[in-house]
Amino acid sequence: MDLTPTAPRPLTPLEEVYALRDEVESAACARRQADLRLAKAFARLEQLNGVVLTGPCTAHELGERHGLSGQECRDLLDIGRALPAHPVLEQQIALGKITLVGASIAAQGMSRPELQEPEDDWVEWARTRTTAALARELRRRKERALNGNRPVVPIQTFVSLQARDDFQRARIVASRKAGTALSMGQTLGVVCDHYLDTFDEERVTPGERRCPPTALVNGRYVPRAVRREIYERQGQQCAMPFCDNMMFLEKAHLVPHASGGDREADNLVLLCSYHHFSFDKGYIRLAGTAAKPRFFDDEGRDLGCRYDVRSAIHTAESVRVPDPPRTEPPKPAAESTGSHAGAASPRSPERPPDVSLPRKPDPPVPWDCYDPSDDFEDDECPECAAQGRSGVPRSDEPTRSESDSRVPPGGTDASWVESPLWADGVDDAT
Numbered sequence: 001m002d003l004t005p006t007a008p009r010p011l012t013p014l015e016e017v018y019a020l021r022d023e024v025e026s027a028a029c030a031r032r033q034a035d036l037r038l039a040k041a042f043a044r045l046e047q048l049n050g051v052v053l054t055g056p057c058t059a060h061e062l063g064e065r066h067g068l069s070g071q072e073c074r075d076l077l078d079i080g081r082a083l084p085a086h087p088v089l090e091q092q093i094a095l096g097k098i099t100l101v102g103a104s105i106a107a108q109g110m111s112r113p114e115l116q117e118p119e120d121d122w123v124e125w126a127r128t129r130t131t132a133a134l135a136r137e138l139r140r141r142k143e144r145a146l147n148g149n150r151p152v153v154p155i156q157t158f159v160s161l162q163a164r165d166d167f168q169r170a171r172i173v174a175s176r177k178a179g180t181a182l183s184m185g186q187t188l189g190v191v192c193d194h195y196l197d198t199f200d201e202e203r204v205t206p207g208e209r210r211c212p213p214t215a216l217v218n219g220r221y222v223p224r225a226v227r228r229e230i231y232e233r234q235g236q237q238c239a240m241p242f243c244d245n246m247m248f249l250e251k252a253h254l255v256p257h258a259s260g261g262d263r264e265a266d267n268l269v270l271l272c273s274y275h276h277f278s279f280d281k282g283y284i285r286l287a288g289t290a291a292k293p294r295f296f297d298d299e300g301r302d303l304g305c306r307y308d309v310r311s312a313i314h315t316a317e318s319v320r321v322p323d324p325p326r327t328e329p330p331k332p333a334a335e336s337t338g339s340h341a342g343a344a345s346p347r348s349p350e351r352p353p354d355v356s357l358p359r360k361p362d363p364p365v366p367w368d369c370y371d372p373s374d375d376f377e378d379d380e381c382p383e384c385a386a387q388g389r390s391g392v393p394r395s396d397e398p399t400r401s402e403s404d405s406r407v408p409p410g411g412t413d414a415s416w417v418e419s420p421l422w423a424d425g426v427d428d429a430t
Contacts, residue, residue, distance in 0.1 A: 028096065029096070032093055032094055032096060032100075033094065035076060035079075035093070035100055036079075036083075036090060036093060036094065038063075038068075038076050038080075039076040039077070039079040039080035039083065040080050040083065041080070042059045042062075042063075042073065042076050042077045042080050043077060043080025043081050043083070044080070045059065045062075046059065046077065046080075046081075059073050059074075059077050060073035060074050060077075061073075063076070072100075074104075075100055075101060075103075075104035076100075076104075078104045078107045078108050078111070079093070079100075079103050079104055079107050081107065081111055082106075082107030082108075082110055082111045083107075085110070085111070086107075086110055086123070088123055089103060089106065089107065089110075089123060092123060092126070092127065097127055098123070098126045098127055099126075099131060101131050101135075102126040102127075102129075102131050102134055103126060105122075105126065105131070105134045105135055105138050106122035106123055106125065106126040106134070107122075108138060109122045109137075109138055109141070110122050110123075114145040115138070115141040115142065115145060117141075125137075136154075140152060140154070142183065143183060143185045143186075146183055146185070146186055147185070147186075147189075152185065155188075167184075167187070167188075167191075170187060170190075170191055171184065171187040174186075174187050174190045174191070175187075178190070201224065201227050201228045201231055202228070202231065202232070202236075209223060209225040211223040211225075213262070213264070214226075214262045214263035214264055215260075215262035215264070220257070220263070221263070222251060222263045222268070223263075226263065226264060226265050226268065227251075229265045230251070230265050230268050230269070230270055230290075231270070233265070233291060234269075234270045236249075237249070237270075238270060238271055238272040238275060239269045239270055239271060239293055239295075240271060240272070240275045240284075240295055240303070241295065241303055241304040242303075242306075243272060243275060245272035245274075247272075248272060248273050249270045249271070249272060250270070250271055250272070250273060250276045251263075251268045251269075251270060252268065252269050252270070252271045252276050252279055252280075253267055253268060254267050254268075254269065254286065254290055255267055265290065266289065266290050266291070267290060268290060269286070269290045269293055282298070283297070283298060284296065284297055284298075284303065285297075285298070
């Protein structure tokens with residue numbers, strides 16, 4: 001009897017997939033149990049102040065010495081703090097319903113009273129929301145608590161590497177000055193406050209004006225009190241209607257400086273660079289006072305009113321000059337002999353009558369440049385074809401023969417004498 005063990009049958013691909021799935025489930029369950037034990041151990045060490053006695057100064061440093069990342073140790077410590085008060089969190093972690101990071105976020109939201117709001121359900125959110133959405137909600141509540149429970153909004157932007165490094169350095173310096181670790185939102189507020197307190201006219205505490213009236217002093221300097229008044233009067237934006245430019249504002253003079261205009265508030269109005277240029281060039285005109293200015297374009301239209309397209313079209317149609325009528329010249333009757341005998345002349349389609357202006361007469365032609373064929377149009381008729389010409393006499397001027405059409409200079413025809421062509425010296429008779 002052969003007792004040699006036989007080699008195991010190799011697994012099929014499908015059987016191997018199922019085996020690997022069971023291995024993943026078993027290892028993941030063991031890891032969750034290990035994470036819970038670690039969370040409880042870290043929390044208990046913190047309660048006993050025993051982290052320092054083990055060598056490291058913090059729990060995450062202790063975890064890093066044993067192969068865990070610092071972020072994992074912080075997450076486990078947050079979970080361990082929340083487990084005694086919320087045992088449902090341990091149950092959800094053991095069943096794999098909540099991820100470790102989601103459980104850490106939920107633990108922070110449940111364990112810190114300043115982050116809580118009515119009708120909170122962090123455990124349910126950890127089960128149904130993504131980790132990114134859960135972390136974003138936690139950051140919002142932290143920033144709101146740091147800002148005295150005032151509403152906060154997110155800001156997303158792109159900066160250079162140098163700006164990012166400078167912001168991190170500003171956060172360190174601002175935290176040292178404040179005596180506490182500032183968040184990124186708090187750091188941004190501190191930096192903005194410092195800059196505006198230094199350069200913004202509205203942040204400067206008003207004081208007594210010491211400058212004399214600018215009409216008595218030459219120069220371009222505008223006193224700080226005047227700048228503060230005109231900025232406050234216009235709401236920090238361009239005075240032109242429908243222009244909300246608040247970035248680049250310039251002080252425009254109602255009475256130009258070259259004409260003796262002073263630099264007081266009643267002679268200055270804030271305009272953006274584009275509208276200041278248009279005002280100086282005369283493309284826009286200003287009426288009223290500096291406190292209540294009104295602007296008009298070069299055609300007198302009030303720029304403070306929106307453009308009425310229908311009214312403009314109606315006005316344009318009321319003043320539009322109608323086009324002259326297109327009339328066909330009369331055609332001579334066809335002779336009885338010829339290829340066109342008895343043929344009816346074609347008629348143009350009927351056109352509705354419209355108002356027309358009298359036709360402008362053609363300018364006279366010098367006698368030496370006159371061609372009898374110019375008096376005929378391009379419509380042919382048998383009579384013209386028999387004489388070697390093309391066209392018919394124009395309907396609006398009489399036909400002239402060659403003998404009386406070539407009127408020499410100084411003749412009796414007044415139209416030729418008064419012609420501007422003769423006045424310009426166009427004379428080839430010599």
